[in-house]
Amino acid sequence: MTIGILTEKASAAKNFAKALGGPSGTYNGEKYVIAAASGHLYEFVEPEEMVPPSYADKIGGYWDLAKLPWDETQFLWSREQKHGAANTIARIKKTLSSCTTIVIGSDIDPTGEGDLLAWEIIAELGLDTKKIQRMEFVDEAPASIQQAFINRRDVTSMHDEPNYLKAEFRSRFDLLSMQWTRGATKVLETTGRRAVLRNGRLKSAMVAIVGQGLDAYNDYKKIPxxxxxxxxxxxxxxxxxxxxxxxxxxxxxxxxxxxxxxxxxxxxxxxxPPRLLDLASLSALLSKEGFSAKNVLKTYQQMYEAQVVSYPRTEDKTITPEQFKELAPLVDKIAGLVGVNPADLTHRQPRSTHVKPKGAHGANRPGLNVPTSIAAVKTTYGVLGQRIYEVLAKSYLTMLAEDxxxxxxxxxxxxxxxxxxxxxxxxxxxxxxxxxxxxxxxxxxxxxxxxxxxxxxxxxxxxxxxFPQRPPHPSMTWLMKQLDKHDVGTGATRTSTYAEVTAGKSALLKETRGKVTMTDAGQLNYLLLPGTHIGDLKLTERVYADMAAVAAGEKTAEQALEPVKQWVEEDIATMTRNAKNIPQELGKKLMTTTFTPSVKHSGTWNGEQVSFKKVYCGHEFSDAECEALLRGEELTITDAMIGGQITTVTGKLAHQSFNKDGKTIKFFGFKGQVDRIASADPAVYAVGVWKVEGEKIRFKRVWGGHKFTDKEIADLLEGREIAFDAMSKAKKPYTARGSLQRGEYNGNSFVGFQLAPRD
CATH class of the missing domain: 2.70.20 (Topoisomerase I; domain 3)
Structure with missing residues (x-):
């Protein structure tokens, strides 16, 4: 009898292994083995793919106001593997299939996200026929994990788990919220303009709050x-x-x-001392120094993977007693790194305002891997990494000082x-x-x-x-405080969503050293939102209340989703009225041609007479592309709209299917996957065909501080070994020699430069 423990990510698996005595073994007289996910491994299929074929044409392909709102009762809520998750899923299946008991060891969080991603894996792999148990822990300290292992509780079904139920409801709501993006985008087209207006609970709240803040700031009259x-x-x-x-x-x-x-x-x-920082507050502070939320997230994640800082996407505002004890021996060293005199840290006992016996990852703070110097942090992670560490460390150290x-x-x-x-x-x-x-x-x-x-x-x-006090100009700091005041999102989701709405061609907001204004698309979206449900902060309050009701068994997810159809219908009507008041001169540079209606294309494919939709996620295949698809060729399209974002997708025609009420329903059409390689940042990655495997790959242009030349990149793609001058961590020069090799990180396969073995 072996117990299989499913953790949320590789770092958690390491902490579990540290607590229990290894990735597999015996603890408290019971055999166990640990398997690690890497966040969500499954995601919802496209809306038109999770409904019966008779309804698919009514909602999919061409973005059309006539196809809104959707009838969510037709949805089967089918999921598929996320791109790049196959290796991780296969490894989990191999590890857990022979176990007699599956133990959910994912995060405990207020939104139930940890339970949802674990149950997705268990259900999709058919592991729900085994005995299921849940480990519940306040943090990942060894003592907490050991106690949680001993005190596991039995689980009857995921449909009896409150955390799963509320997270599943929220994920369904968020998928249905795609309708607001489509609706706003198409309403805008009636004014002669075209832009993807991304909407959702948090995105729309940000646009509404910033728009109202800018109005108040600009309407201010300086009357003495x-x-x-x-x-x-x-x-x-x-x-x-x-x-x-x-x-x-x-x-x-x-x-x-x-x-x-x-x-x-x-x-x-x-x-x-004030409360510890969350990711949104940290990012807001650094935005005034010119660091974007996107780069803060990216750099913080790199530092977390090296355990230099704690888990980034935590929702905790405090830390647990165990987490306090873990950092206590390191406090003087951390203080020395950031120029704080340890003698000023005289309050070495836990403060009840900052240390509480509840939580999971704990608030953002320095990690257990303390750097040798602040200069080493800068060398490895750049100026931004240095500032992240300095701010996090000083914020944490304040609670060890006197009032x-x-x-x-x-x-x-x-x-x-x-x-x-x-x-x-x-x-x-x-x-x-x-x-x-x-x-x-x-x-x-x-x-x-x-x-x-x-x-x-x-x-x-x-x-x-x-003078009457002028309302503040919207800034990232101000926006995050407004969202926190209205309890909209978490520190991590606020930061990631803010990074999304301030980046790319479809950005709604723009930021200059912390000051936030709107893009033309954002201003247009703001003018469409007044009077809408999606633009009202009360909508988020309603969703959170429904999450609680679903978790308590007072509502089903289906009942909680019933109003969405009416909200979308009413909001489209409201946006249509609001569109008539958009100033003629605003956003004219966004004008372009509109989408063309979706039609079907017929022909012979692999000796079989077939018919398929000519439009895929907003992209209409040309006649030449349709003929190439019928010949079995793979196509890459660069303007697919997935989740309200313009995305590069590669795919070909295929027979596909989905399940409804235990029955398999088949259909035929273009099957695409997001092309991560095509969307690689050329400043960070080199892209080309790797002759060793004959596949197109991407790999990082920089290794150990050395940026590969064009010739070195060409040699690496040819499979050849290269050599260059490098500097060791001990600051000693040496000759680095190596080639591209395939490896695995967090369950995902990648190709990168690796040193050749020494003789």
Whole structure:
């Protein structure tokens, strides 16, 4: 009897192996083996592929308002392997098929995502006929994993698991939300413009919030007011709230003379360290230094894979006691790296505000692999990697410092006691002497001399010129705070979605050193959203409430999805009305030809008379392409629209099928896969045919700091060995010699440069 443990990713499998005694073995008298996924290995097929053929033509191919809204009751919610997941799936199947019990060891998270990705694998591989159990752990510390292994609970069915149910509902909702992208895109075409307007719970919320913020900022009128006030010799201002305001300076009566001031009350106050950073807050801070959210995600992931920083996509705001204990011995070393004096870290006991016995990965923080120096971080991960580590480390170290202490002083003008002023005098900087994240995040933060000196001794009257406070210009920091305030998304999803809507040809927002504005497409989308369900933040509240109801068994996913059809129908009507008010001059450069209707093409394929749709994901095959497909040739198209994004897809004609109510339904048409190689960034990857395997591949242009020349790339693709000068980690020069080799990382096959074995 062997227990098969399914973890969410390779790093988790390593932690499980460390806790239990290896990737396989015996623990607590029970034999076990560990298998690792790499996130979601399955994804929904295209909408037209998961419905009966009789309904497929009514929703698929050509984007047409007449095909919206969809009837979700026709959907079978079929899944397929994600591109590049085949090796990982095969390895999991081989490892777990012989096990008598399958234990779900994926993440425990509020959205149930860990349960969903595990059950996808179990169901698709037919492993649900075995005994299923669940390990529930607060973190991946050895003690937590060991306790969770001993206390496994039996699972009857995935349909009895609340976390799976709510995650499955949310994933179905998000697929149905593709209708809003299609609807907005096609409504826009009626104005003579064409742009892919990507919409969804989080994307639309970002556009709506930024649009409203820009309106408030741009509509601001700087209308001054004038008022009698006092200012003392320390710069403290004294205000009488009953004092009238005037429109001009000349209207203000001269009623007051200079007077002594007195401090009539003092009290000591303290402020505890702020909460730990999430990925959105970190990314927002770094955006003001010119680092994009996309690059922050990419660099952070690289650092995480080396365990230099913790898991990036955590939803935790605190860490567990075990995680606190793990980092405790490393604190002084981490402090030294980022220029913090360990002597200032006197609060070495866990704070109840920051350390709680719940969670999974814990809040973002430094990892257990502490670099040798901050310069080494910069060498390996660039300036961005250095800044990520510095900010994360200082943020974490603040909770080990003492509270910020200050004296709060209240003062008044002696001769006119209705005029009051206040000052805060620092007594001990505590954590603020290490890292004040609030000041870093505040775009308008400025120091105050009065805060340093306290109440003065004498004040002079002044005619104060004031202005209504201008709303802040939208920034990434501001946007993330708004999303957090309305509880829209998580720190990780906010960052990844923000990276998506600020990048590429279909970007809706654009950012310059943290300041956020809109692209023409974003402005057009914003003008379509007023009055829509998808543009209302309450929609996300409704989805989260429905997730909770589905998890509690108060609703089924089908019942929770029922309103979507009506929402889409109403939103298309609202967008159509809003489109009439779009200024004629706005977004005219986006004008282009519209899509052409979908038709079918017939002919002989492999000796068989067939008919297939001429349109695939928005791309209409030319007559020449149709004939090439009938000859069995493989085609690559570069303008397929998948999930609202323009994507490169490679494929050919094939007989395909899907399941409905246990029955197999067959159809014929173009079967494509996203071409990851074709979409490779030429600045990062070299692309070409590798003669060793006769296949088109991509591989990284840089190895160990050496950028391959064009000749070296050509030699590598030919299968030849190359040699070049390199520098070891010990800063010693040597000759690197090697060639391209196929390897595996996190279950995915890749090709890259590898050193030749030494003699």
């Amino acid at each position: 007011f004038y008022q009698n006030r006092f200012i003392d010799d320390h710069g403290v201002s004294y205000v009488n709230p009953e004092e009238p305001r005037y429109k001009t300076c000349d209207e203000v009566p001269q009623l007051y003379k200079a007077s002594a001031v007195e401090c009539y009350e003092k009290s000591m106050k303290k402020t505890a 910020y202490l200050y004296e709060h002083q209240k003062g008044r003008v002696v001769d006119y006691p209705a005029f009051l002023g206040t000052a805060n005098v620092p007594k001990s900087l505590g954590w603020k002497g290490i890292f004040d994240v609030d000041a870093e995040a505040d775009d308008d933060a400025a120091g105050s001399d009065a805060a340093q000196q306290g109440i003065g001794t004498r004040a002079e009257p002044e005619v104060f010129e004031g």
